[in-house]
Amino acid sequence: MKSLICAAVVVYGLALSGQSLAQADLAKKDGCMNCHDVATKKVGPAFKDVAAKYKGNAGAEATLVSKITAGKDHPAVKGASEDDVKKLVKWVLSM
Secondary structure, three states: HHHHHHHHHHHHHHHHHHHHHHHHHHHOOHHHHHHHOOOOOOOOOOOOHHHHOOOOOOOOOHHHHHHHHHHOOOOOOOOOOOHHHHHHHHHOOOO
């Protein structure tokens, strides 16, 4: 029974890491990583710092999507679709 539980935990962990890698690739493709990094401040804040700033804020996702797509307090994003922006914001806030 213990081995079955361990196997389920490993499979779940691998699935989550695959999602995280896919979102990191999307962030690179859409140009986010030119100004941001996951853990260190570059031109823009680190994604982990953004997640910490908005932790517990129920409207954080909508606020960030709006800022990024409209170019409010963030340079206008030209390469990313609104769907990509939503995926990336969810990823960042999950950190």
